[in-house]
Amino acid sequence: MQFPAPTRSSTLRAAVSRREVVTHSSEETIQLGRQVGAQMKPPALILLSGDLGAGKTTLTKGIASGLGAAAEEEVTSPTFTLVHKYDGSARVYHVDLYRIGDVHDLETLGLEDVFAEKAVVIVEWPEKFAIRTDWPVVRIHLEHVSEDTRRITIEESAAASTAP
Numbered sequence: 001m002q003f004p005a006p007t008r009s010s011t012l013r014a015a016v017s018r019r020e021v022v023t024h025s026s027e028e029t030i031q032l033g034r035q036v037g038a039q040m041k042p043p044a045l046i047l048l049s050g051d052l053g054a055g056k057t058t059l060t061k062g063i064a065s066g067l068g069a070a071a072e073e074e075v076t077s078p079t080f081t082l083v084h085k086y087d088g089s090a091r092v093y094h095v096d097l098y099r100i101g102d103v104h105d106l107e108t109l110g111l112e113d114v115f116a117e118k119a120v121v122i123v124e125w126p127e128k129f130a131i132r133t134d135w136p137v138v139r140i141h142l143e144h145v146s147e148d149t150r151r152i153t154i155e156e157s158a159a160a161s162t163a164p
């Protein structure tokens with residue numbers, strides 16, 4: 001399957017490139033993630049938004065695999081543990097803020113230390129907390145179209161804050 005090349009637009013946020021892809025299976029979403037991961041240069045922050053079951057964790061399997069940080073089957077949802085770390089030819093932190101209660105919980109994630117590294121940090125439910133970083137940010141939104149179909153929008157920018 002061919003994914004469209006990114007297009008540049010100055011009407012969105014500063015220096016944003018945006019593309020939209022429709023996938024028809026979890027394997028296609030993983031494949032898209034692999035492509036995103038393979039093109040990525042750490043450090044980077046990836047924000048994954050979308051409803052439960054939209055495919056955020058599925059996409060992360062591909063991104064971690066494309067980066068050479070983990071095999072896709074090693075990547076599982078950090079819903080209860082909040083953070084998973086994968087170390088390979090790149091280091092990936094996969095964070096899920098869905099169950100995060102308060103700022104106390106957030107502090108236990110130790111995310112400040114993470115941003116001192118040259119890693120890729122992937123965050124599910126980023127709308128729960130604003131994360132301040134001067135890393136390049138990739139925003140990916142996943143939408144249910146039908147049971148096996150997802151519309152995935154990828155926006156890249158050199159922005160500095162994830163505040164919604």
Ligand code: ADP
Pocket residue numbers: 023024025026027028029050051052053054055056057058059077124147148149150
């Ligand atoms: P989230 O992390 O957003 O809650 P998951 O990735 O854990 O979502 O789950 C997505 C579910 O949807 C999985 O069961 C997956 O097999 C299924 N699915 C069906 N079609 C797709 C698709 N095109 N892309 C991603 N997941 C899909």
Ligand code: MG
Pocket residue numbers: 056057077096124
């Ligand atoms: Mg998930």
